[in-house]
Amino acid sequence: MNKIKFSKMHSLGNDFIVIYETQTVSEIFNFKESQIRRMADRKKGIGADQILLVKKLDNSEEKFQYKIFNADGGEVEQCGNGARCVKKFLFDKGFWTNNNLILVARENEFSVQSKNNEDFIVSLKVHGTQPDDVGLDSTISKKIGKGETPFL
Numbered sequence: 213m214n215k216i217k218f219s220k221m222h223s224l225g226n227d228f229i230v231i232y233e234t235q236t237v238s239e240i241f242n243f244k245e246s247q248i249r250r251m252a253d254r255k256k257g258i259g260a261d262q263i264l265l266v267k268k269l270d271n272s273e274e275k276f277q278y279k280i281f282n283a284d285g286g287e288v289e290q291c292g293n294g295a296r297c298v299k300k301f302l303f304d305k306g307f308w309t310n311n312n313l314i315l316v317a318r319e320n321e322f323s324v325q326s327k328n329n330e331d332f333i334v335s336l337k338v339h340g341t342q343p344d345d346v347g348l349d350s351t352i353s354k355k356i357g358k359g360e361t362p363f364l
Contacts, residue, residue, distance in 0.1 A: 214240040219301055220258065223293035229260045230301045233267040233279075245285030252283035264294050266302065269316060276302065278315040289318050296332040299324040 216237050219230045229251060231237060241247060243265070251257045265279040278298060280288045295315055302308040303326075313324045325333045 216241055218258075219305075220260070221297040221301060223296045226261045226291075226293045227259070228294055228297050229258055229263045230297055231263070231265050232301075232305065232307065233265045233277075243279075243281070248281045248285040249283065252281075252285075262288075262291060262294055264291075264298055266298050266315075268307070274310075275314045275316055275321075276308070278317040280317055287318075290320050290322065290336050292334040292336050295322070295324050295334045295336075299326060299332060300329060303329040 216231060221228045221230050248263055252260045252263060261283060263281045267277050269275040269277050280291050280294055282288055298315065299313050311326055315322055315324060323335045
């Protein structure tokens with residue numbers, strides 16, 4: 213049976229499995245949805261809200277690739293609590309010891325800052341604040357049925 217090293221981490225009520233992705237790890241664990249679900253399962257696996265993969269980006273001195281998988285196996289774009297754990301993980305393992313870190317998740321690039329690997333600040337991308345930006349109906353309230361009281 214093949215084995216991979218991982219860390220189990222927690223941040224503000226979320227728990228994560230954090231893995232530093234090497235060539236060997238990629239060969240053993242190909243990160244299929246079924247493998248992610250099995251690993252994240254709280255009764256039959258390790259159990260986690262998300263599985264986080266991190267590795268140094270090729271051709272970059274200061275950026276790390278950051279892959280985020282929900283427990284259902286789907287990959288997502290960003291997770292602030294996970295980014296905090298990744299920063300601490302990289303520092304504790306000696307992969308990155310500077311106070312500022314740049315993570316790249318899919319097309320998103322964001323920074324994680326800390327002082328002495330404590331008190332983390334994560335700068336996430338804001339995707340939009342208008343109803344159309346997030347797929348909401350712009351109607352705030354609408355009268356339904358008879359009467360004068362609007363149903364919100």
